[in-house]
Amino acid sequence: MKWLLAPAFVALSSTIALAGDQYVDETGFAVSGYDVVAYFDLAQSPVGTAQPEAVPGNADITAEYNGATFAFSTEENRDAFLANPARFAPAYDGHCAYGVSRGGKVPANPNLWRIVDDTLYLNITKNVVGFWEEDIPGNITLAEGNWGGIEPDPASENTIPSFSSTAPLN
Template sequence: MTRFSLLIAGAATALTLASSAWAGDQYVDPTGYAVSGYDVVSYFDLEQAPIGADQPKAIPGDKDITATYNGATFAFSTEENRTTFLNDPEKYVPQYDGHCAYGVAQGGKVPGNPNLWRILDGKLYLNITRNVVGFWEEDIPGNLQLSEANWVDIEADAASDRPIPQFQSSAPVN
């Protein structure tokens, strides 16, 4: 490989890494909060259910304990969780700006339901409905591969403006 080829390859890698740091619009539902007002830090303290079983319910945030990131307001159940989030928000925000991971695998942006979640390799993923969770879990590695490939093309698209089907939030409301 020539020095020029190495320079081009290095520049392409740097552009890829830089572009992944810039998120598109965060999905915000009618509550006015990212992740429907649920505490994104608390997911990492919940015990995950095995594939095929319902996850524990998400922990609602408090409308008086918030932080803004990626143009959206996130709510937290404790000041400690807010501080933890502010120290490393990228670690806690859901992948694909809070959109459904399986929807992204299929090439689109649809809302993510905060009670249909899974943490994989330290990253939070949401899905839209229980049926979709089933499709997602049939081949998580393959769906992640599709999601990552598709996200490059749709990340800059506007966030979904659809409500989450059959979802009643118990998180704070404006």
């Protein structure tokens, strides 16, 4: 029986060893305090146009995941997150998806988002969104190829450029 459990333990422990830190900015919250579940209810704009602004979370409605505090606009959204946090948490521990496609961890602006194949991706600046959108599938492929090598690195400690959060602060 032990030999049956050994491969599962090795697989689990290698996943744990690769877990990176969630990006958390000066707000003290993951995704700058915006509700990650609410993105999935927003109408996505066509590529090349700005997305709707993210929904601010409430500092009194939170959940812990991946070493960070996520805030939610409703208790229902928090409960949905707790039921399946990996579904709602942004790709690449909340770092800029285009930055990861280029091999680095940089901050991401929660208002520069896109959902692709039921995964939330964030980017850092409007200019970067343009590069990301030139080839979303290709950039996802590049990011996936880079992520295993950079995921264990510490989270970015940089500030999101040209961004002022309207989400809750501690």
